[in-house]
Amino acid sequence: MERRTIGAAALDVGAVGLGCMPMSWAYTGSRQRGEESLRAVHAALDRGSTLLDTADMYGPFTNELLLGRALRQRRSEAFLSTKVGLLVGEQHIVANGRPGYVKRACDASLRRLQTDVIDLYQLHRADPEVPVEETWGAMAELVSAGKVRSLGLCALGARSGRRSGARLHDGTIRQLERVQQVFPVSAVQAELSVWSAEALDALLPWCAARGVGLLAAMPLGNGFLTGTLTPGEGFEPDDVRARHPRFTAEMMAANQPIVVGLRRIARRHSEPGRPVTPALVALAWVLAQGPHVVPVPGAKRERWVTENAGAAGLRLTAEDLAEVAGLPGALGSWE
DSSP: OOEEEETTTTEEEESSOEEOGGGTSSSOGGGOOHHHHHHHHHHHHHTTOOEEEOOTTTTTTHHHHHHHHHTTTTGGGOEEEEEESEEEOSSOEEEOOOHHHHHHHHHHHHHHHTOSOBSEEEEOSOOTTSOHHHHHHHHHHHHHTTSBSOEEEEOOOHHHHHHHTSOTTHHHHHHHHHHHTTSOOOEEEEEOBTTBOGGGTTHHHHHHHHTOEEEEESTTGGGGGGTOOOTTOOOOTTSGGGGOTTOSHHHHHHTHHHHHHHHHHHHHHOBTTBOOOHHHHHHHHHHTTOTTEEEEOBOOSHHHHHHHHGGGGOOOOHHHHHHHHTSOOOOOOOO
């Protein structure tokens, strides 16, 4: 697989990563199977998808434990990314950016992951009661201690910018400017996909100007851009899409023209015995946004991991990119 270099620390990773969250959290629990997820992780490494992205809150904790099992014999092949800063309660999630907590959380993640160093440690969300510089300073101390190799920041949630009327990533850029004065940011993780392209407006240029990598979260639109979801089929109550405004039956039907467009491009690239899917086109579009962009599609099955890795070999033409740019915008209010 093509390799990409991100961040001032020159982090070398496969062009397509693997988001591990669906293996343990946020998506339909009845379809989460540990052994199947372990096979998916091994398939990713076999195909060069070296960046494995998790967080201590996924599960909580069980996703890191699963990765620890998977990497027991293959740690040197993986680029391991995890996150800190969010605590999961019974019915709520709260931020905790206190320096002492961050250091304890890192030690706990190292134990669960069965490793002595985390390649990329990301701040999942800043604590509104703690200056972000203090949290970031504690994370920088972990680098000095040899427990972490580089630091990253997750973009603020999608609702914050939309509610205030500001550009979506203005708040994230302000945070980045502050923490950059404390210790270099190697990567920013933010949603970026064909139907959520707001990161292209200001966040991606900010990263490009500073040599910061952008990890594209949800590059397949929570599965919608794969073309495998049926409007009206519904989701189990524990699936985040059951509460997502773009996943009502009406909005899924209204947004089908986006998938139709991706499928049209996919047909042009398909060959006998080598079909191209809408998912591959969606991922190839993300890859085309810059050499420092790494899509991190979530998956829990070997089949999907294998397919996603193939996007690194798909080159979209100028005609393809223009066609994607001309697709209708996604419908579905966040409010």
